[in-house]
Amino acid sequence: MTPRLVIGGLIMLAGLGLAGARLSWLARLVRAGQPAPGRLAGVPARVSAELAEVLGQRKLFKRWRSGAPHALVFWGFLILLFTIIEALGDTFVSRKFAIPLIGHFWLLGLVEDLFTVIVLAGLAVFTVTRLVESPRRRGKASRFYGSHTTAAWLTLGMIALVMITLLGYRAAQVNTGDFPYGRAAFASYALAAPLRSLGTGANSVIETVLLLANLAVIMGFGVFVTYSKHLHIVMAPLNVAFSRRPRALGALGELPAVSEAGTPQLELLTWKQRLDTLTCTECGRCQSACPAWNSGQPLSPKLLIMGLRDGLLDAAGHSPAAGDGAAVIGRDVLWSCTTCGACVEQCPVDIEHVDTIVHLRRQLVDSGELEPAVQQVLQNDAAQGNTFGKSGRMRARWTKGLDFPVKDARKEPVRSLWFVGDFASFDERLQELSRSLARILREAGVDFGMLFDGERDDGNDVRRIGEEGLFQMLAEQNMESLRAATFEEIFTTDPHTFNTLRNEYPAFGLDKPVLHYSQLLGRLLTEGAIAVQPLSLRVTYHDPCYLARHNRLTDPPRQVLAKLGCELVEMPRNGLNTFCCGAGGGRIWMTEPAQTERPSENRIREAVALGVDHFVVACPKDFVMYTDAVKTTGNEDKITVIDLVQLVDLARRQVAALETV
């Protein structure tokens, strides 16, 4: 079988050589990135992520209609690795080749045939998906908008060819009597029937041609993969292995040292961020979940990652001058991000979009490229420790509306320290909610106190704007006050405050448990410390991004609602899939961009469609954003925004009303 051996050998050499050269070039490109420390720490978590997300395809099932066929095709490819080994053995060893240990066990023949058919069926589903979701039809609403659709069709075609040639040569082998499996290999036998009449000689030729074609298509596909978005079949297992565990949400990722002013964007990227860009499969799950993209703003997490990848490949492929400092990603794109984490939550290959965006924002801040409104907020924050442009000494003035004094935790020990946060302290609409919470806690006998003017802005959003220095300063100032206070636990009003205190302040020395007020209220209701009467309201609940996605707390507020006797009707996007109000990541201070619809308005319309009376929030920024959105969408007579605290207060007043009767 010399021609078979020679042609097969040439195909293998060419394929492996081309793909290998490209892969080693890509590896050098990744390794040239900035250091990304800690990417090998915690091996067990990485192994289990590899099992769940790569082998188990966990995140793909968030969209099961395309996720399930993807998983089947992926598992099919793993099974079909056996057929590749057999094809190589057939070509280079002998026609009687068998995989050692397994041999020609009938079950292998069955499974191989079964998955060949399943993969072909999966390809049919993908074809339908791509036709239905076509960006030509759906424009920017398509998750494939901006993706390389031609390469995707080519990929589907090549996979189909692999399957067809595989079945073809197996069928021919049946007819030549060389097929090692019995009738369990049902598909091969089915296809053999129409070929049988051609005779053994013709079938032998068909077998050789299709076997070599199978190898050629596999090798061609292998080379194509290294030049296309389908590179994810190589990179995804690596990217998942090196990703932040348990997830790239909550605390921000590693902070590469501040670079020289004017460093080109691409040179700022760490090797992991570079790997992220090469891993992206352009599936667009992030894009369809992104509040910025859905409101017509310029940011799509997918296009951002693709833009960085194109920039990297261009800069490396051409002359070094291509990296001449030109920004690959525009400012308006970077400033559109709310850091809500919907993209990270969705990404099946664990790309860390939010970290990358904040990283690039830091460079903008470092060169002073901030809009004046945000500059003003940051300057006020640096001078007075709050983002409201108020005197820091006015922080606790809202407590003057209470008929009892609140303890100063710096002067007397308390059990629970309330880190009130800027919005709940300074915004007049929210001060009344703060007073309600104070009254509820007092009545429940909670031993609580505050830091008064020793509290500064927590810095969560400042850090996500990219003003790392100011965040560090605020954290140090807050830690100074916290060290001067005596307490056992902290609770916060704002989920953003909660996030940074819980996840980022430990690096500054905070070693006390941090709660969100929804957790505290839940505890008090469970203990029976607050007497309530069932409210019998129909409500929906909006999960704050920084409570749900960033900190996985979706149950405590729902438990409070249940204790209050509210009937909860869930919005389609709830829990970890919640939709951002548009205020996070410093966006609340930025000029409103040109957009088709505010994210908060989109969300209110989603809630109104449920026919509930109340839109329950557990975040001061949400209260402000959604109260406005209810007005601007003209839904004031249909739905009322209400904070969890107000609901508890209502239920508590009902008890008081009953007692006075």
Add this chain to the structure above:
Amino acid sequence: MRIVVPIKAVPDLVEEIELTSDETDIDREFLKFVVSEWDAQALEEALLVKDACGAEVVAVGLASDPDIDQALYTAIAKGADAAVRLTGGAADSVLTSDRAALLAGYLATEPADLVITGVQASDDLDGQLPPMLAAYLRQPHVSVVVGVVATADGVTVRQEFAGGRVHELAVRLPAVVGIQAARQAPRYAPITRIRQAMQAGGVREVAAEPAPAGQAPAVRRMYRPEQTSHAQMLTGSADDVAEAIAGLLRDRGLVKG
């Protein structure tokens, strides 16, 4: 070209400002101080001149101003080449004439080609500093400037008048310019850069001999701002509110009928 930018720390107006018990000054003890906004504009304009033609920019503050180091290091972080903290003179004086005399004394020993400072400050609303300084230095002076461009034999400045009219003046150096607004919003100084500047410790202390001053006024008494009318919140349905607005407009004779 050496550009000196005198900067001044003024009370942050978000604070509640109290008078001292003898009512001749404000109580400075618990106040936060920030850079006068016009001085921030002056520094920005000086940095724009530097960006355009490579001047040396030196920020100068008075050691007696509270939190002045923060302001000087911020200036360095923004791109000033050096910063000077002046001592000497009547250290606790708040009079603009004393400030001008001390700055003039410093500029006699370390002369500038161009002095750019804020046209006014929240405690110098009549804008005395630039003309007084020019008088001490016997140099030409332009105030209410909204742009400075270096030319071959001096600078061209744009001076703003009421109604948006602008004068363009050629000024020979050395000269003193009082800035109303820079050509662009003052640049942002990231805290990291300010902290780096602080660690590098680039502020130089200079003892200056104040220029001989004339008769200065003394403060007899300060007054709290008079309470003017408060905003009135209208509540009720849209019709009620509309009715109330129409009524108010009629009552004040702003509309007829």
